[in-house]
Amino acid sequence: MIVGDLLEQVLHGLTLGSMYAMVAAGLALMLGVARLINFAHGEFFMLGAYAFWYGYRQLELPYAAAALLAPAVMVLFGVAYQRTVIRAILPRSWHVQLIATLATSIVLTNLAIIVLGTQPKEVPTRLSSTILDVGGFRIAWQRLLVLGASLVIFWALHRFVTRTRTGRAMRAMSQNREACAVVGVDVQRVAMVTFALSAALAAIAAALVSPLFNIFPDMGTVMTLKAFAAVVAGGFGYVNGAIAASFLIGVTEALAGSYVSYAYKDAIAFLVMIAVLLWRPEGIFGRRIGI
Amino acid sequence: MPLLEIRGLEKHFLGVTAVDRVDLDVEAGELVSLIGPNGSGKTTLFNCVTGYLAADAGAVRFRGRDVTNAPPHRVARLGIGRTFQQVSVFPRLTALENLLVFLQQHQEERLLARLVRARAVRRLEAEAVERAHRLLDLVGLRAKADAPAGSLSYGQRKLLAFAAALMPDPELLLLDEPAAAVNPTMINQMKEHILALHRQGKTVLLVEHNMDVVMDISRRIVVLDHGQKIAEGPPEAIRRDPRVIEAYFGR
Amino acid sequence: MRRAAWLALGAACFAAPWLVAAVVPGQQRYVLHVLIFTALFAALALSYDLVVGHVGSLSLAHPAFFGTGAYTAAILSTGAGWPFVADVAAAVAAAAVVAAVVGVPLFRLTEHAFAVGTLGLGLVAWIVANNWVEVTRGPLCITGIPKPRLGLPGGPALAVTTLPAHYWLALAALVAVVLLYRGLTTFRLGRAFHAVRDNEPLAGAAGIDPLKYRMLAFTIAAGLAGGVGALYVHYLSVMCPEEMTIALTVNLLVIVFLGGAGSLRGVLLGAVLFTALPEVLRLAPTWRLVIYGGLLLVVVVRSPGGLEGLLRRAPGAAR
Numbered sequence: 001m002i003v004g005d006l007l008e009q010v011l012h013g014l015t016l017g018s019m020y021a022m023v024a025a026g027l028a029l030m031l032g033v034a035r036l037i038n039f040a041h042g043e044f045f046m047l048g049a050y051a052f053w054y055g056y057r058q059l060e061l062p063y064a065a066a067a068l069l070a071p072a073v074m075v076l077f078g079v080a081y082q083r084t085v086i087r088a089i090l091p092r093s094w095h096v097q098l099i100a101t102l103a104t105s106i107v108l109t110n111l112a113i114i115v116l117g118t119q120p121k122e123v124p125t126r127l128s129s130t131i132l133d134v135g136g137f138r139i140a141w142q143r144l145l146v147l148g149a150s151l152v153i154f155w156a157l158h159r160f161v162t163r164t165r166t167g168r169a170m171r172a173m174s175q176n177r178e179a180c181a182v183v184g185v186d187v188q189r190v191a192m193v194t195f196a197l198s199a200a201l202a203a204i205a206a207a208l209v210s211p212l213f214n215i216f217p218d219m220g221t222v223m224t225l226k227a228f229a230a231v232v233a234g235g236f237g238y239v240n241g242a243i244a245a246s247f248l249i250g251v252t253e254a255l256a257g258s259y260v261s262y263a264y265k266d267a268i269a270f271l272v273m274i275a276v277l278l279w280r281p282e283g284i285f286g287r288r289i290g291i
Numbered sequence: 292m293p294l295l296e297i298r299g300l301e302k303h304f305l306g307v308t309a310v311d312r313v314d315l316d317v318e319a320g321e322l323v324s325l326i327g328p329n330g331s332g333k334t335t336l337f338n339c340v341t342g343y344l345a346a347d348a349g350a351v352r353f354r355g356r357d358v359t360n361a362p363p364h365r366v367a368r369l370g371i372g373r374t375f376q377q378v379s380v381f382p383r384l385t386a387l388e389n390l391l392v393f394l395q396q397h398q399e400e401r402l403l404a405r406l407v408r409a410r411a412v413r414r415l416e417a418e419a420v421e422r423a424h425r426l427l428d429l430v431g432l433r434a435k436a437d438a439p440a441g442s443l444s445y446g447q448r449k450l451l452a453f454a455a456a457l458m459p460d461p462e463l464l465l466l467d468e469p470a471a472a473v474n475p476t477m478i479n480q481m482k483e484h485i486l487a488l489h490r491q492g493k494t495v496l497l498v499e500h501n502m503d504v505v506m507d508i509s510r511r512i513v514v515l516d517h518g519q520k521i522a523e524g525p526p527e528a529i530r531r532d533p534r535v536i537e538a539y540f541g542r
Numbered sequence: 543m544r545r546a547a548w549l550a551l552g553a554a555c556f557a558a559p560w561l562v563a564a565v566v567p568g569q570q571r572y573v574l575h576v577l578i579f580t581a582l583f584a585a586l587a588l589s590y591d592l593v594v595g596h597v598g599s600l601s602l603a604h605p606a607f608f609g610t611g612a613y614t615a616a617i618l619s620t621g622a623g624w625p626f627v628a629d630v631a632a633a634v635a636a637a638a639v640v641a642a643v644v645g646v647p648l649f650r651l652t653e654h655a656f657a658v659g660t661l662g663l664g665l666v667a668w669i670v671a672n673n674w675v676e677v678t679r680g681p682l683c684i685t686g687i688p689k690p691r692l693g694l695p696g697g698p699a700l701a702v703t704t705l706p707a708h709y710w711l712a713l714a715a716l717v718a719v720v721l722l723y724r725g726l727t728t729f730r731l732g733r734a735f736h737a738v739r740d741n742e743p744l745a746g747a748a749g750i751d752p753l754k755y756r757m758l759a760f761t762i763a764a765g766l767a768g769g770v771g772a773l774y775v776h777y778l779s780v781m782c783p784e785e786m787t788i789a790l791t792v793n794l795l796v797i798v799f800l801g802g803a804g805s806l807r808g809v810l811l812g813a814v815l816f817t818a819l820p821e822v823l824r825l826a827p828t829w830r831l832v833i834y835g836g837l838l839l840v841v842v843v844r845s846p847g848g849l850e851g852l853l854r855r856a857p858g859a860a861r
Contacts, residue, residue, distance in 0.1 A: 114828050
């Protein structure tokens with residue numbers, strides 16, 4: 001049953017990885033398209049989770065509706081955040097962006113503590129409690145949903161970025177922003193869309209995994225760190241790289257948590273990322289231009 | 292043995308070959324100019340030699356020692372000084388301090404030494420200040436010694452950067468476009484300074500676009516085009532070289 | 543005039559316990575407690591400013607070094623019975639060693655990765671503190687850390703038991719840090735740090751090895767943070783993992799950036815303002831962080847270029 005255990009852990013890792021990947025993809029998009037460092041990105045995830053909880057538990061919406069409520073709320077929140085904070089820091093140096101968004105992250109996290117309390121919320125759904133049992137190999141249906149949904153989402157994202165006008169504008173902006181403005185691309189609008197997209201991605205990830213994990217105000221901080229680790233290791237702004245690195249983090253975390261130490265799994269995953277960066281300082285996929 | 296030997300230097304950037312197997316020798320005491328149309332690889336060559344870019348192939352030897360891909364601070368300590376195309380100073384330090392920083396290599400700060408040989412350290416510091424003042428006099432910036440470098444005009448900063456490069460008394464000086472973007476009076480000043488260095492026996496390799504300056508002061512000219520060395524020789528020969536003419540005009 | 547003002551300030555600082563007793567007799571204990579905290583935090587902020595303000599590396603790992611020193615002192619004094627002076631020295635050394643070890647890989651990373659890496663280091667340190675229960679007792683905290691005793695083991699010693707005594711010890715530590723800070727940020731060494739901060743490529747051309755100087759500042763700052771951590775735990779008698787979270791980083795960022803990075807006066811002022819004020823206002827920790835975050839955000843966004851000019855490298859050579 002060792003192989004079975006291993007497979008289970010790898011699958012858990014891939015589930016974790018797909019969650020990280022959705023969050024990291026949004027972060028990479030912001031970096032690639034708008035050159036924005038957003039250390040409050042994890043809070044999109046956290047607030048998205050709470051929005052889902054509110055919809056599912058308090059408003060008693062069906063799962064799908066609650067799962068769509070989360071990204072809807074976060075897009076609105078994202079737009080508000082963009083108009084206020086982001087607009088002011090976008091032209092500034094990355095140090096300013098880092099500190100400003102870090103400050104925002106602290107404000108949001110502590111406001112969440114004040115308003116929502118530190119007690120973790122649980123949101124079990126039908127799918128999270130139903131286990132698929134295949135010859136001794138067990139996995140919750142919800143995890144499969146997360147995996148499946150993430151693949152669909154990545155496919156949709158790919159289509160969006162390659163087939164639509166806005167998507168192409170995003171890719172163009174990530175390669176040469178000045179030229180875009182010159183040829184008439186509405187740079188502000190594209191940046192806004194990218195931002196909304198990245199907020200939505202984080203929120204969808206939150207809605208998908210909330211039934212599996214506890215929701216608490218601090219969860220954004222660690223998520224931001226892991227997402228950034230994935231983005232940096234994947235080649236700063238290269239979306240596919242961030243996704244790949246996210247799966248690496250997820251699998252490492254699951255395996256470390258299961259076979260080495262559950263308490264230290266975050267530390268281990270993080271150290272692995274640092275090691276990767278030392279081996280390839282430009283990111284696993286090397287220096288790339290564009291998303 | 293040449294003071295500076297560059298053999299087969301190559302540097303590529305994402306599909307563009309900026310420096311294409313360049314060989315270049317500079318003998319001690321020479322005044323050599325490196326010219327070529329925009330984008331011919333001159334500054335890239337400088338950056339490879341002084342450690343700011345990693346060469347993809349080739350070797351650089353200084354006084355017979357291999358310095359290929361040595362980091363900038365090591366290159367500086369071996370006796371190669373340089374200026375930068377875009378004038379580079381420490382804006383928040385005063386003009387005097389800008390010069391003093393360049394003597395770091397000779398007066399390494401060791402906490403213990405400071406305590407034990409305090410008097411020696413103080414004497415070295417005083418000597419450094421004196422030298423800095425003399426160099427400021429040389430470039431006419433003595434009055435601005437205590438002004439933050441960021442408050443100086445472009446031309447003044449250029450002179451400051453030049454003086455700073457001279458502080459550690461380097462054997463080889465690499466000057467990147469010393470006559471660029473300044474008025475004719477300054478250009479003449481620069482020419483005089485460079486010629487004075489040459490008379491003192493210093494070795495100078497300069498990159499320059501201003502043809503008057505180049506033809507006027509160089510003893511030998513090396514021409515780059517598209518990363519390759521296409522001609523080399525005294526000013527009269529270069530002036531008439533058809534390959535050089537084509538590189539600049541014939542496209 | 544300057545000289546006289548400084549002397550007056552120094553005298554007032556030294557005489558604080560009596561001044562406090564005279565001015566607010568009922569609140570004596572509380573006010574002294576706030577002053578002790580302020581002095582220690584000011585020392586910590588100065589150590590942080592060495593890295594962020596003088597050499598220009600945006601490190602977010604300071605809680606890790608503070609925590610290393612704090613836990614080292616706590617463990618050695620409670621578990622191994624080490625005397626005060628020894629465990630403080632060990633705390634300084636431990637923090638400096640950790641910094642030296644992690645600094646080597648961290649400084650190889652690009653700027654952005656460095657910031658993320660240091661943030662992660664802080665997290666890893668907290669995870670270790672929280673989970674290595676055999677050594678740190680995790681969330682249960684290390685308690686019963688003895689009061690400081692200044693002296694040789696077995697010989698005559700000065701016990702620091704009263705609040706004024708604690709205050710003078712903290713003040714002495716702050717003065718020592720201030721002197722060290724000044725020594726490190728002036729003359730040749732200070733010029734070298736500032737050169738690396740303001741124009742790293744040009745610093746290289748001047749013969750200055752940026753890595754060496756960044757590591758130097760980083761390691762010394764870490765050692766100082768560890769020392770402050772040791773004094774902190776000897777004052778509070780308790781050490782918990784909560785003391786080394788990102789909240790500490792935010793506190794330090796606020797002090798340094800609102801006070802004025804790279805400026806002794808600015809950081810001291812910032813420390814006094816942002817340590818004493820919330821205590822005086824009795825702000826709950828969560829509200830304090832909300833306000834600090836908001837302040838940091840506003841100042842960082844609206845700063846007239848001071849912040850930019852501080853951290854940004856001057857236009858220089860190609861890299």
